[in-house]
Amino acid sequence: MSALVRLEVEAGIGTIRIDRPPMNALNAEIQHAFVEVCREAAERADIAAVVVYGGEKVFAAGADVKEMATMSYTDMVEHSSLLQDFTRALARIPKPTVAAVTGYALGGGCEVALACDWRVCADDARLGQPEILLGIIPGAGGTQRLARLVGPAKAKDIVFSGRFVDAQEALAIGLVDRVVPAADVYSAARELVARYVGGPRFAVRAAKEAIDRGLEVDLETGLEIERQLFAGLFATKDQETGMRSFVEQGPGKATFEGA
Incomplete structure (x- = not known):
C-alpha cells in the first residue's frame, strides 16, 4: 500500500487520508492506491462511514500535470480509465461518505469531493475544474457529477471558464453542504457522519x-x-x-x- 494514501479507522469512521505535500497532486501512484483504499473501506465491517481528507492545508490541487504533460494520445486512452476508476471507487463505497475540504480542491481534487455524498468546506477554501485552461476537460467525472449536483448551466459556467469557486458561492449553489472555519473542517466532517455509526x-x-x-x-x-x-x-x-x-x-x- 502506498504511503501517499492511508486508511485510518477510529470509532467506526474510516478516514482516507491523501498525503503528498505540498499540494496533494493526484499522480498515478495515488490513483491506484486510492482505488485499493476505497475497496478496503467498502468491505471492512468496522467502518460505518468514511471521511476523505487531504490535511489542514489542502484537499487536493488536481492531477499531476507534469506527469500528464508527457503522455501521448495512446497513453491517455489507457490512463483515462484509471482517472474514472479512482473516483468511481469512492462513489461506490456503500456507506455514507464526506469530503473534508481545506485549501484547494481543484480538477481531480474537486472530482474526488464530488464523488462523496457530502462536502464540508473550509471558509477560505477554493474549488473548481480548471482543466479548460490546460486545453482539456475534466476526466474523472467532473462534467457528469458537477452538472448533476449544481445543474447544467452552473456546471458549464465553472467548467468553461475554469474559474475558482469560493466557499460561500459553493454553498449557495449546492456544490458544498456546510462551510466552517478551516480549523474545524475535519471534526465537522466526522460529526456529520458519526450519526451513522451504530445505525441500520x-x-x-x-x-x-x-x-x-x-x-x-x-x-x-x-x-x-x-x-x-x-x-x-x-x-x-x-x-x-x-x-x-x-x-x-x-x-x-x-x-x-x-x-
Whole structure:
C-alpha cells in the first residue's frame, strides 16, 4: 500500500487520508492506491462511514500535470480509465461518505469531493475544474457529477471558464453542504457522519444505492430499483430490530448490530 494514501479507522469512521505535500497532486501512484483504499473501506465491517481528507492545508490541487504533460494520445486512452476508476471507487463505497475540504480542491481534487455524498468546506477554501485552461476537460467525472449536483448551466459556467469557486458561492449553489472555519473542517466532517455509526447499515446502504442508481435511470426504472431494495430489507436484521423496537419502545430506540 502506498504511503501517499492511508486508511485510518477510529470509532467506526474510516478516514482516507491523501498525503503528498505540498499540494496533494493526484499522480498515478495515488490513483491506484486510492482505488485499493476505497475497496478496503467498502468491505471492512468496522467502518460505518468514511471521511476523505487531504490535511489542514489542502484537499487536493488536481492531477499531476507534469506527469500528464508527457503522455501521448495512446497513453491517455489507457490512463483515462484509471482517472474514472479512482473516483468511481469512492462513489461506490456503500456507506455514507464526506469530503473534508481545506485549501484547494481543484480538477481531480474537486472530482474526488464530488464523488462523496457530502462536502464540508473550509471558509477560505477554493474549488473548481480548471482543466479548460490546460486545453482539456475534466476526466474523472467532473462534467457528469458537477452538472448533476449544481445543474447544467452552473456546471458549464465553472467548467468553461475554469474559474475558482469560493466557499460561500459553493454553498449557495449546492456544490458544498456546510462551510466552517478551516480549523474545524475535519471534526465537522466526522460529526456529520458519526450519526451513522451504530445505525441500520443495511438500510443506509440500500437507501444510498436507491438514490444513486435512481439518478442514472428514468423514474419508472428508479421506482422498480426502490421496490426491490425495500422488499429486500425485510430479509435483514435491520428491519427486524427496527420494527420490533418501534412496536415495543416507540420510535428512535433501536440498537442495531450493523453489517
